[in-house]
Amino acid sequence: MKFKFAAINPQTKVKMYNKERKLIRKLNTSRNHKLWSPNKDLVDSIKKLDKVRSSDITELKKTIKKRLIALHGGQYCFFCNKEIENMRLLHIEHILPKANYSYLTFSTINLTLACDVCNMDYKKQKIYLRNANSNYRGCTFSIVHPYLDNVDDHLDYSGFIVGVNNQSIKGANTINEFKLNREELLKARIIELFFIKEVDGDLLDLVRDTLTNNYN
Numbered sequence: 001m002k003f004k005f006a007a008i009n010p011q012t013k014v015k016m017y018n019k020e021r022k023l024i025r026k027l028n029t030s031r032n033h034k035l036w037s038p039n040k041d042l043v044d045s046i047k048k049l050d051k052v053r054s055s056d057i058t059e060l061k062k063t064i065k066k067r068l069i070a071l072h073g074g075q076y077c078f079f080c081n082k083e084i085e086n087m088r089l090l091h092i093e094h095i096l097p098k099a100n101y102s103y104l105t106f107s108t109i110n111l112t113l114a115c116d117v118c119n120m121d122y123k124k125q126k127i128y129l130r131n132a133n134s135n136y137r138g139c140t141f142s143i144v145h146p147y148l149d150n151v152d153d154h155l156d157y158s159g160f161i162v163g164v165n166n167q168s169i170k171g172a173n174t175i176n177e178f179k180l181n182r183e184e185l186l187k188a189r190i191i192e193l194f195f196i197k198e199v200d201g202d203l204l205d206l207v208r209d210t211l212t213n214n215y216n
């Protein structure tokens with residue numbers, strides 16, 4: 001297991017090019033028409049045009065994932081910073097869940113990378129929206145957002161314990177919601193930082209005490 005030990009702080013969202021944008025527009029309008037358009041005639045005409053091949057969607061997902069990896073500096077989970085070698089266990093994570101916000105399924109400002117544990121065991125379908133705005137950039141979130149926040153303002157990834165910077169409530173929420181100091185991660189980070197083979201019980205107790213004193 002490997003970690004980045006620095007915040008993943010992409011300065012920009014993934015860029016999409018003309019052909020891809022066209023496909024995304026098509027997907028957004030055809031699949032999720034009910035969500036945004038009250039105009040039935042328009043919806044019907046779009047439906048007729050709705051001939052998107054599933055292979056095109058698969059290709060689009062692959063492209064997005066590849067560009068996210070480049071943007072995030074490797075195959076790392078945005079939340080726990082663990083390196084995920086198996087691509088299938090590295091998911092495209094929808095910050096606003098696609099189950100509720102299907103029109104954001106391919107909006108790159110809503111996409112990051114998460115390991116299967118952070119995504120499936122902790123994030124699930126939770127909605128961390130604090131204030132909604134019709135413009136995504138105007139929304140505020142209760143967890144750290146990869147593009148709308150400067151991650152370093154909120155979280156410290158430099159040690160084996162993920163810490164809070166500037167007493168950030170958002171940072172504390174993110175640690176808490178994703179259990180970024182779960183035992184499995186603590187052990188692996190200690191092993192990597194101190195070049196040791198395994199973490200014994202005494203050391204882990206000491207780390208647990210530090211956590212209790214600082215973060216509770």
Ligand SMILES: [Zn+2]
Pocket residue numbers: 077078079080081082114115116117118119
């Ligand atoms: Zn993770």
